[in-house]
Amino acid sequence: MSALRGRRIWVTRPAGQAAGLIAMLQAAGADVLALPLIEILPPEQPGVLQQALANLRDYQLAIAVSPSAIAAVLAALPQPWPAEVPLAVVGPGSLRTAQEAGIPNLVYSLEQFDSEGLLAIPRMNQVAGERILLLRGNGGRDLLPDTLRARGALVDVVQAYRRAPPAITAPGLLAELARGCDAMLVTSSEAAQHLFRLGGAAALQSLQSQLYCVPHPRIAEALQTEGARHILLSQTGDAAMTARLCHHFESA
Template sequence: MTLPLARRRIWVTRPAGQADALCAALAAQGAEPVRLPLLQIAPAADAAPLQAALDALAGFDLAVFVSPSALDAVAAARTAPWPAGVPAAVVGPGSAARARALGIAPVIAPPAHFDSAGLLAELDTHGSWAGRRAVLFRGDGGRPDLPDGLRARGLDLTVVAAYRRLPATLTIQALDDALAAGCDAVIISSSEAAQHLFALAGEATREQLQSLVYFAPHPRIIAALAEHDVDARLSRAGDAGIVDSLCCHFARPTSSP
């Protein structure tokens, strides 16, 4: 039986260290995953706020993580077990799986709508948060939607930059070589990754990139890709959702006998 993604070269652009599970899931469906990280995750420029928040972690009523990178940054900086009674709130299934793998419990995650709005709606089902303390672990900068939403629910919020997002060391030559080898689809996991990809490309390379089909799990990333005039398809969230979306895209219609 031919696997759904047999002989398909799929670019996986997640940071190094965050692509293993997705690449394995793609390979299980016959694909040839090509790792082209467009971002690298670096420690926060100032480690003191992160360490202070971790030292005080048991005193918070909620810890919120924007991404697996935030979870990894906290795990790298904290050696003590996760304090009992401090739930972790995460946005998507990838973060939920990562939190559980790190021994963090309990985990609050939206059952659908894997974004800030989805997480805030899920938190609303857990009762009132007014007057309680929360810490938000995220990258440097970041959108205001989640912190604003948490404060609007009455939480006393501490925001901590746990890591930095930097352009990866991908060269234009490596990008041209990957294009020459062929590409059937590109998985983009953040708006910043889309920006770095097209910032790296020269005019000729840009035209080649515009001929590819892109998959992203959030409308915000689709909008960032649309700025570059490409064919961008919204996938389902999580590794399984992304792979399933690709399988559906490449499925061939069955001819009538």
């Protein structure tokens, strides 16, 4: 497959999460630039995470909202994940990370790969009186904890990692734009915001005219708010995003 031959594609996922996607794009012929727009750092209070994990068996359910959360938990976990504590995950990336780590008893949606999809499955409607550990980064939406509390659960929200702005500088971004970009893959609304803040006025018109491929309508909306005009909406997952780009350029 060479549908992307000669195309320069930017992958903006955090370092450590982009290898599979980059490999698929390269297999399709793309010249790939890894440009992480979010840096993943340890939590501000690692002791809080360590204490929660030491008491993991006190919870009837744990939730990890991203691959970064699962990776941080696995790095801090003092023992193998207890089989009696289900782990709910959001999205195929988180599911794959948990499965590769051998975590048993996984809870996930097969139909919608976001917080709304997870909340819609029967298990998440049977939480009254349960203690739930929600593992996530700093910030983020409060839909999961708010909804679960409204359903009668006792939810402890613990920061497993921190998201920070990218390490690349504005001159570095401008230099890469000058080298050319046929499409950017953006996989979070926060990354989209970092991109436009980093580029500033000097890169605004160029960034607004780029082609973006995103796996969720919420990310598309974030880009549209910044003035982006060319957005491909893909299904979630590395293969789906690669196929979406291939189809676009084959049809161009």
